[in-house]
Amino acid sequence: MTAVAYAVVHTEPAAIYVATDIDVLQRVIAVEVIAKTDHRLLAERSDEIRDALLTERWAAAAAAWIEATGIGIDVYTNISVYDGDDLPSELIGAQLQFTPLFRG
Secondary structure, eight states: OEEEEEEEEOSSSOEEEEESSHHHHHHHHIIIIITTSOHHHHGGGHHHHHHHHHTTOHHHHHHHHHHHHOOOEEEEEEEEEOOTTTSOGGGHHHHHHTSGGGOO
């Protein structure tokens, strides 16, 4: 089982970004979301956000961007990604029998 981090940017429609971990996800949000915003939409926060990005203060950049745009970003870390080796089809019946639903 692999773990990933992902973010939901509450634009219309919502945008979802997935990365291998929170460190990579922060850079993804910086480049793919914050830096791609037209500076005119950020008004007086543009310089603050640029400085935060250039000094790699990702949380500060994201917080200022959220305040300036009013668009929320939800971040989730250590989310499990399952593959066929984690839940082999030939064993699924046996695995199900030991779950709470099948007790009693």
